[in-house]
Amino acid sequence: MRRSSAPITAAAVTRVPFAQHGIASGLVKVTRTLGGAIGLAVIAAAASDGRDRRSGSEPTQ
Numbered sequence: 001m002r003r004s005s006a007p008i009t010a011a012a013v014t015r016v017p018f019a020q021h022g023i024a025s026g027l028v029k030v031t032r033t034l035g036g037a038i039g040l041a042v043i044a045a046a047a048s049d050g051r052d053r054r055s056g057s058e059p060t061q
Contacts, residue, residue, distance in 0.1 A: 013024040
């Protein structure tokens, strides 16, 4: 992911006015961070659900 960071950011700010490059770059970073956090949460939830199903325990509510 590190090697693709700069090209992705550059592609995202290509059509943005120069004065707004910082805002566009920040938006790309926030989007990437949120996507990673949501992805990790989905993976953790799926792993937890799979573990609960294998152990035969009831899910907590």
